[in-house]
Amino acid sequence: VGELSLIEWIRARFAEGLSRPATGKLIVGPGDDVAVIGLGREKVALKTDVVVAGVHFEAGASARAVGWKAMARSISDLAATAAMPSAAVAAVALGEPGGRAWAEELYLGLEDCARRYGSPVVGGDFASASGPTVVAVSVVGRFDCEPVLRKGAAPGDALYVTGELGGSILGRHLSFEPRLAEGLFLGRSGLGSAMIDVSDGLATDLRHLCRESSVGAVIEEANIPISDAARKRAAATRHRPLDHALADGEDYELLFTVRPAEVERLEREWPGPARIKRIGGMTAPGSGILIRGSGGTERPLLLRGFEHGLPQGGPR
């Protein structure tokens, strides 16, 4: 079951208006990094993410790191809409790895990340399972600014990414810091016109952003921030470091756009801690998603992110 195709099927059904909240107002439905519901005067963000043993982590991974990752994924999604995390719940089907000590370490990892980002674990559900352990974390948050969505980019906008990309399979996929301060800055300052977190790989997530914004994009090969891990990974694969930076999943960096007139303010006011890199710009609808090589030639950006699993078969 492809994640994208099933989500598209769900979104299509949703568009039919099958269901609306009885007690709230739906502001952002399925298909963005978080859902946004109006409850009274509050805009509430809601996101769930699931990690599965053997898919998102190896059986030998530290339980504490697995807990961190399970929580950090949802917080990264909130960051990518400029939502402030408020509270989290965790549903755990404990199979392999399992046992009481493993479960306690898992919870401590959830708590490590939750505490760091102000989103305590306020409840949960546990069941025993005969297969791989599954951890589903849901986070609620609120906004003190307008949500920054995948839609909102316009032709001419500059395209930026935080941090460095690729090779997260070598360890960073378990220990990354969600870009919460950065996402909140982009929302509160009004500088972010569109945003997504890079979980499926830059190429795939740029495609999502372009589709939701109904724009094209050109990225500059020379400007893609390639991580040391991508270079290290490339030494062990037949791919170039650039390919890893473009295609590997689970970077959990922020990919965002800024109006051309705001570029100077962005670069002047950028608070960090992650660095940003301008990697390209948005183009007219229908002009596709291109990558410009160092010689100036443009070619289509191949979709080399993967729905499930890295090309090398590792976790994502």
Place this chain on the structure above:
Amino acid sequence: VGELSLIEWIRARFAEGLSRPATGKLIVGPGDDVAVIGLGREKVALKTDVVVAGVHFEAGASARAVGWKAMARSISDLAATAAMPSAAVAAVALGEPGGRAWAEELYLGLEDCARRYGSPVVGGDFASASGPTVVAVSVVGRFDCEPVLRKGAAPGDALYVTGELGGSILGRHLSFEPRLAEGLFLGRSGLGSAMIDVSDGLATDLRHLCRESSVGAVIEEANIPISDAARKRAAATRHRPLDHALADGEDYELLFTVRPAEVERLEREWPGPARIKRIGGMTAPGSGILIRGSGGTERPLLLRGFEHGLPQGGPR
């Protein structure tokens, strides 16, 4: 890993004050039917529940019924605190049963229940898994009254339960209707002094309520509403129908208490649709949880609910 012992470990850690929301106020933490967070002027309910193939449903169960159940469990928890469901997200690790058609039916079942109770599915996450399918549903809601908690019962309060108990394994565990209208009535009217949904079995859930309220209880054997399914189940086991009504899990009825001076108003104003039965009353702290037989003799109520799995090894 016992569910209760791990939850107790988590609550103990939580009591140490490890983490508090940065952007909200924690009103009710782990250990009640839902968590309650203050976001701005809103009180927001948050609950997650997980169902696992082979534990909570048989592999041959209808995917649509599994979806219904996965959603209805969380809504039942909201009902038990008088929260109004507003939106839901579903995290699915799709293993066995699986496949695209099964996943679509699962989603339709989630949607059936979500629509009926005004809590649309606004997002989700999917992953493939090699083991049993796991479905984790999280629901947010709001309150237009004070939450009704497990704590709040006082000695002298009358003890009531909705519907009929026992034998849900014969089918009702997949198709039950959460007692939302009933829970909201008990909250809005101010009549419910404490409440819990009966998911682990009457004996176990009464124990939870007594512990949180720091009271004892006496229930009347003759007043326990025994379902036809409990009688049918008893014909196939060595237990009495009463034992099934006391011990079987997954009734998803509401167990609640009412001040003695309010009993007459409760019975006069009760709106249904589920019927209620007065099954006993609350007693002084330390007097234990007793059951009074038809001859008037009192004996301790044995804890015969189970953390995972019915005594007959079926789903719960």
